[in-house]
Structure formats: C-alpha cells, structure tokens
Amino acid sequence: MRSTIAVVSAVAMLVAQVPPGFAQNAVSIPAQPVVLSPGQSVNVSPAIVDAFNAFPKGGDQLSKRIADIIVKDPKLAVGMVKYLQATPGISREQKVAAEQGLAEALNRLGIKAADMPVKAAVAPAETWDWTWLLAAAAIAGLICWGVCHHRDENQCVSC
Numbered sequence: 001m002r003s004t005i006a007v008v009s010a011v012a013m014l015v016a017q018v019p020p021g022f023a024q025n026a027v028s029i030p031a032q033p034v035v036l037s038p039g040q041s042v043n044v045s046p047a048i049v050d051a052f053n054a055f056p057k058g059g060d061q062l063s064k065r066i067a068d069i070i071v072k073d074p075k076l077a078v079g080m081v082k083y084l085q086a087t088p089g090i091s092r093e094q095k096v097a098a099e100q101g102l103a104e105a106l107n108r109l110g111i112k113a114a115d116m117p118v119k120a121a122v123a124p125a126e127t128w129d130w131t132w133l134l135a136a137a138a139i140a141g142l143i144c145w146g147v148c149h150h151r152d153e154n155q156c157v158s159c
Helices: 002-016 046-054 060-072 076-086 092-109 131-151
Strands: none
Touching: 002 131, 046 060, 046 076, 060 076, 060 092, 076 092
C-alpha cells in the first residue's frame, strides 16, 4: 500500500511541474491581418477618397497622387490603410498603386524601414520538449523501486 501511495505522489509531483498551457504552446498561431468591423468608423481624409475615385483602374497617377497627399500630411497614411482594409470595392490595381504610393512617400520623407525598431514579436523556433521523457523515466524508476522493495528489502531481482 505504501508503494502505491509513493507512486501516486511521485506522479502528482511530476504532473505539477508541467508548465500551464503545455499543449497550447506547442503550435504558434500565425499572424492575422487586422480587419475593421462594419460598425467601426474609419477616419479617412476626403483627399484620399477622391484620389481612389478619380483613378478606378489604379496606375502611376494614383501612386503619385497618394504619395503627394501623404508627403503633405504623414498622419493620413494610417487612414489610407484603414480605408483600403474597410472598403470592399477597391480593385487589386488600386491596392497595388496605393502600396507603391505609400512606399514613394516614405522614400521622400526619408523614412527607412531598416532604421525603425521592430515592434512585432518574433516567434521562437520550435524546440522539442523533453520533460515528458524525464517524467516517464522518473515514473518507471519509482515503480521499479516500489516493486523491488515490496518483494524483498535486500534483493532486487526484477530490475
């Protein structure tokens, strides 16, 4: 009876050492794009909306217009990105032109992406967790020890 209590206690102590959320931490969740809900208001400059309406097929003219707007007021860049995410009727060509316009505006403003600090957390490389193997070995050792001492105090034949 004492060996059963010892084995159960050892298993309980080993299980208590497993970090919380052990299974949930095994796979990292990929980053997902931010999507605005339909009820969330978007504060967009009318100049940006007019630029997209003036060039429904995108192109260099839209890129130049967006670059000029953002160079004049860099705070409008966030509103443009929100407008691109929230408006379903924007074509792929317009999105490409907006991206190129934003890149041109950043170049004109002298903003280099390599000079900016990284704010996104980088997921650590997946490593194999050997704690389960250590726990299994400890349990096997305790069971063997309990069986040996239960049969004969001086001799361990089964191990």
